[in-house]
Amino acid sequence: MSQPIISRRPLSSIISKLVLGGAGFSTQLHPDPASLPVRDIVNHALKLGFRTFDTSPYYTPSEELLGDAFSHPDIVSRYKRSEIILMTKVGRIAALEFNYSPAWIRYSVNRSLDRFKTSYLDVVFCHDIEFVTDDDAVAAVGVLFDFVDQGKIRYVGVSGYTIDRLVSVANLVKEKYGRPLDAVQNWAQLTIQNTRLEEEGLTKFRDAGVDCVFNSSPLCIGLLRSGGVPIGSLGDFHPAPPGLREKVSQASEWLESRGENLASLALRFAIARINLASPRPPGACTVLGGASIWEIDANANAARMILEASKENAGQHGDIRDFELVRSDRLEADEELVLGFRRIIGDWFNFGFTSPEAGWNILTKKMNDQPRDNQYRSKL
Template identity: 50%
Template sequence: MSLPLILPPIILGGAGFSHQVYRNPNAAQALQVLKRALELGLRAIDTSAYYHPSEILLGEALSHPDITNLYTRDQYVLMTKVGRIAADKFDYSPTWVRSSVFRSLQRLRTDYLDVVFCHDVEFVPEDEVIEAVGVLFQMAGEGHIRHVGISGYRTDILMRLAHRVREEFSRPLDIAQNWAQLTLQNDGLAEDLDEFKKAGVSCICSSSPLAIGLLRTNGVPVGDLGDFHPAPQGLRIASKLAADYVAAKGDDLAALALRYSIRRAQSLSSPDFRVTTIMGITTIAELEDNLATARQVLPVTESQWRWVAEAGPSTDAVSSQVKKDEELSAGVKDILGPWYGYCFPSPGDGWDVATKMPVPSRI
């Protein structure tokens, strides 16, 4: 079955089970969240070897009797990534790509992966990405992988690589993943979708609808690894002012931002081209709040999702919510001012793409 037909509108992000965004991620947390997510009809999970220990915790949870007794492997979509090992370490070599995939299969305790992405492709030379994609295509032919994709922040690089893949392998990438550019703060991804379609890409995953937690009342998340968020201080201040404005209007910035991203993704989708939203989840409360928010804007025609069919809004309710959101969104964009549309530097001046290493300090 083609990927646009099986990829759901909402995907559970596995970064919430990592040291980057959560303090002390653990097996009990992962099992509780996964059980509740599956109960609510959420049947797609995106993670990465880089989101340590996410793969391990998800594998333990998905192999627990509480889940295996109720769900078979073909009832959910499992996606992971290769290439990025640490904040300043990448390995796109054929040997490592293969090893990483086999390690992910072992960690996730599965016989196959629905999707494998090359992770944060703008940090490495493009020729290395092309070579890694070729390895993943081979592994797809061997039955270890169903679909192959690339991920990153820089849409210009993602689009260029998508065209190169089609030219060099005479087949397109199945999917691409981009983060924080289909949001209330930056809607740039929407302008690039036609180019992905020309390259034969049939699915786009839009992750970080809150721009890695920037668009919320409490500010950016800080996990065990400290404050890694790329937003400059000016954007952080503007986001806090926007959160205060939305709160004064009786709403919540995180909820507004999530509704915006989900509704935007659905408006850009078609039967043969799917745009989905990946939500980072860390707790059951967060899961339930986010899905309640999603219900406000997802159409009831997404019949494969039980919770949508059961709790989908009426047409009048959707129209009313859209009108309110448009007014609030306009106010947020006014407050963001010059920060609206701002792109995070990726990889930034401190990174040497050729060597895949930080630029040595001159001090």
């Protein structure tokens, strides 16, 4: 990719409302991700208007597959590097392996640069910070800030499941470095099943100076769809207990009896809520999944159902980038379905997973009770 000029405009001024996540190109979610037509999928996503892509070295081999796609002549000839926002992560290596040392953070960033064949990365997150100490995470952010000063990274963020840990690190970063985090990414806590991000996190992130909040996994790693959770080559890692899975399955059947699809409804709900949240962060984004052209189309169609273009943006791009305002008519039509879903899941509404799981030691970064029966029962 060509060498651009690195700018430091606020991330919220350049980010798109919808982000395509790369976890679907991993062994966690697919038995053979190398067999996927990733070049064709990325090319199709670009044609639909996706310009922001999120992945992680932990999502093996997603970085390599996406790097191959973005460096392919068919894509390079059509899209400038400056049009694409590449987001990746550092710190998490495997289900039970983390390395937040400065040396590893530097190695991981440089490896990602090589994999994407680019001179810079747009956003780099410290991955799943609840598995390490706050000091580990803050120090790693400092290393990433050094990369920003060198022009190899544009924006820095942290990601994870546990909201209070994300808030804590965001405040500590601002206090220590005198500059806030550009972004926070939280997964599966602004969904049709769990709205804790909106209730417990957004105000605190705003107060910590965070510019962009990314709501990832709006389908809760494939739980909120028909057919059950995805099973990759590593087995069933999903943290949802059997009771929650059963209630979601019942709710999915109820929706289908009314001509509705759970995945589409859940996506519409998540997209609407992050954009209507109060206080709404300057950058409010939804990270969607998809490991096939069919899935990408389904996700884009769900977004079109709940979003519309403003008068100013109508026809500007001719694709999903124009859609940014929540449609009140669709929101009203979905309300009864959302309430019906929640009646069925009952007490499982706002149920949260334990992350990290009991027995994890954030100081040693190991399980206290190894070996474990299922080392993969850990989230993406």
